[in-house]
Amino acid sequence: MKSLLRLLCLGLLLSGCATSHKTFSGTPGENSAVSYTLYVSRSSLTTTEFEQYKLLPSGLYSECGTIHRGRPETRQQTIEKIDADKVVKSGELARELFGVLSSLDHSSVDAPGTSSGLADPGKYTLTVQLGDKKVDLTTSFDFVERQRSSISARAYILTQMIRSMPSRTLCGNQDFFGIGRRS
Numbered sequence: 001m002k003s004l005l006r007l008l009c010l011g012l013l014l015s016g017c018a019t020s021h022k023t024f025s026g027t028p029g030e031n032s033a034v035s036y037t038l039y040v041s042r043s044s045l046t047t048t049e050f051e052q053y054k055l056l057p058s059g060l061y062s063e064c065g066t067i068h069r070g071r072p073e074t075r076q077q078t079i080e081k082i083d084a085d086k087v088v089k090s091g092e093l094a095r096e097l098f099g100v101l102s103s104l105d106h107s108s109v110d111a112p113g114t115s116s117g118l119a120d121p122g123k124y125t126l127t128v129q130l131g132d133k134k135v136d137l138t139t140s141f142d143f144v145e146r147q148r149s150s151i152s153a154r155a156y157i158l159t160q161m162i163r164s165m166p167s168r169t170l171c172g173n174q175d176f177f178g179i180g181r182r183s
Contacts, residue, residue: 034091034098035129038162041067041115042122042141042177048115049177051170053162055090060162064170067115075171082165090165093158098128100151101135109151110143122177126155145178157182 034055041050048067053060060082065075113121122141127134137155147153160182163170174180 033131034094036090036094036158036162037125037127038159039125040123040141040159040176040179043115043117043120044177045118049171049173050115051163051173051176053165055087060165062166062170064173078166080166086161086165090158090161093154093161094128095130097126097137097151097154097158098130098133098135100154101128101137102133104135104137104151106138108149109137109139110148111140112138113140113142115141124155126158141177 036053036055038053039050040052041048043049049064050067050072051062051064053062056079058081059079061077061079063074063077065073067073110121112123112125115122121143124137124139124141124144126137128136137151139152143149144152144155144159147156156179159179163176163179164181169181
């Protein structure tokens with residue numbers, strides 16, 4: 001019964017239904033599995049758009065759409081097998097960022113926006129899990145898009161890589177408010 005409960009809890013953590021901040025202690029092994037979740041949202045003059053990605057053992061889950069009255073309205077959703085080279089490259093970038101984020105002073109990054117209007121800086125949430133350790137970068141979309149620090153510049157590059165992994169652009173957005181696709 002305990003193992004069933006543990007599997008259920010692990011499934012909830014991987015599904016991204018709950019977010020938590022864990023304090024990093026120690027260095028996970030080089031062979032630890034790396035996974036990540038990326039959520040971005042930004043408003044334009046008429047709408048608020050979002051994109052979300054999760055690296056799963058079965059492939060890359062990706063979703064995009066708009067947010068209407070605080071609720072996401074999904075326009076496109078896929079789980080796609082990804083080329084092994086892309087998974088390796090994005091995993092290396094995620095591992096590198098994991099090391100930086102593990103010692104990050106969260107007061108050194110911008111607070112996330114609410115994606116509630118044109119002047120709002122948007123939301124950016126990246127969670128990188130290496131083995132059983134997890135770190136988060138929760139900030140404004142503009143902080144990453146404008147590459148205001150070395151951390152945001154690294155997150156920008158990883159975001160470009162993740163956005164380029166699906167074979168088709170999500171919701172037709174070759175560029176998501178200044179962050180394009182990188183191969």
